[in-house]
Amino acid sequence: GAGVSQSPSNKVTEKGKDVELRCDPISGHTALYWYRQSLGQGLEFLIYFQGNSAPDKSGLPSDRFSAERTGGSVSTLTIQRTQQEDSAVYLCASSPKTGAYGYTFGSGTRLTVV
């Protein structure tokens, strides 16, 4: 597609439920990143996929968080047993493999845990 697409744009869930957030990167971009943006906290790196390499999961805050990327394209970030502190905007970005182009970000998914 023309840009990075994220869905849903907003998600309200009850504490303890599981949620899935979807990211569709720009066609041809082999690198995909997930970040979390909390109020006043800037952007927190979560996970990074590059082609067929093992993902860099070093930013995932707990084992309740996981992500997968199918067919080198669409990615899903899953949060199990959501907690109120998981409330944030979850941003996805993609970039080409070669060259340090910076990222193209999606508009994010605003997650609210009540």
Add this chain to the structure above:
Amino acid sequence: AQSVTQPDIHITVSEGASLELRCNYSYGATPYLFWYVQSPGQGLQLLLKYFSGDTLVQGIKGFEAEFKRSQSSFNLRKPSVHWSDAAEYFCAVGAYYGGSQGNLIFGKGTKLSVKP
């Protein structure tokens, strides 16, 4: 470890005045540096980037930034601010491993308000 510091949490300038947003980074090698802007309710948009070469880089919307290795800084400037520039600005530093770009480390952002 890489880190980025944006010392100013919130800046207010008058429309038409000049602007400088500060960014300091910590990185062991030559960094790749970026500035992003985020308007309310929007995703992040890339303003400009520095990889190598000329240390003064031009970006979109009339912004420029200067890389100063000796000061580990990459400050963002604009000679005349417009009301539409009100947004949050993020500086980021990245690495480049074996032909692939790694993850970026972002500062906490500077919120810019513009007075009429």
